[in-house]
Amino acid sequence: MTRKTDFTPPNGAFWVFGYGALMWHADFPFTARRHAILYGYHRALCVYSWVYRGTEENPGLVFGLDRGGAVNGMAYRIAGKNAKDVFEKIYAQEMVTAVYRPRWLDLRLTDGTPQTVKGLVFVANEKNEQYAGKLSEDDLVRLTRAGHGSKGPCSDYVLNTADHLRECGIRDRRLERLARRLTS
Template sequence: MSNLWVFGYGSLMWRPGFDFLRTMPARLEGYHRSLCIYSHVYRGSPECPGLVLGLDDGGTAMGMAFEVAAEKRDEVIAYLREREQVTAVYLERYSQLTLLDGSDQQVEAVTYVADQKHEQYAGKLAMDEQMRFVLQGNGKAGPNIDYVTNTVDHLKEISIDDPDLFELCDRLRAE
């Protein structure tokens, strides 16, 4: 059995919650990071949803690739499914990543993609709508605004640019 690669583009980047051998920036083609998921558990509730990130169709997503030892593979997959699939809003996929460590090596990684047919799929919301949901959202993992600001802070730390998310964060911090 080979090592497992996991692609993180949101909270997995700054709070993976599993053991890994190494991590490095990576690029995923065909998807982009988007606040396109209504959060009913971690950052909101069904009555007062927040918004969390998903991989949505089109573009490129920059994030972090985590290499997991082969003997931890099943344990990490079980953990990711429990964490990411709590309401089945994501589709588990294996996708080709390009590692951005200077090697441009391609690896197959487990990714969690937004299920556009799921009732929690929000699609592309206007900035004012995103603000409203983020400001109201508070769930099992805390306030939605913390999720957005922590993600933005981590993206900046690792020099990944996301202009739309950064603008939203600036507006949220100004509130």
């Protein structure tokens, strides 16, 4: 398991990358919100959720960043005065199990003046037992419909993410297709 002592927290202001729930549930203070691209990873329902959107006995799925491709999302700039508290909050939320690996990676900010910044990113840990890998679309639908955890139904999470991507002008064809199946 990755402990905070194994990962260097920010020393002052920092950016954090949202590609799933952080896009629509950024319940922390931020000074800027920008469209961003992370290269080398793609958004995927590749993590079995045993807490927030499912249980060990009846897992749901949550998004992870899996290797390959590129992913569009939102980058949030956290002011230095809030850095410690926001980092602690996000870290505790994302690292409830060791299914993610926190990393400082290059984010390409694409709206306004394009620039590259280092950002806090949580990528899927392929060695963790909750890593689901690439599932068939039928399995995605089945697990998404069945999962329910401490934060509610997995289907709400997936559909909220699809809705917010659309509102932000971000296309994710696989997620759009899954959302259509979930609502039909």
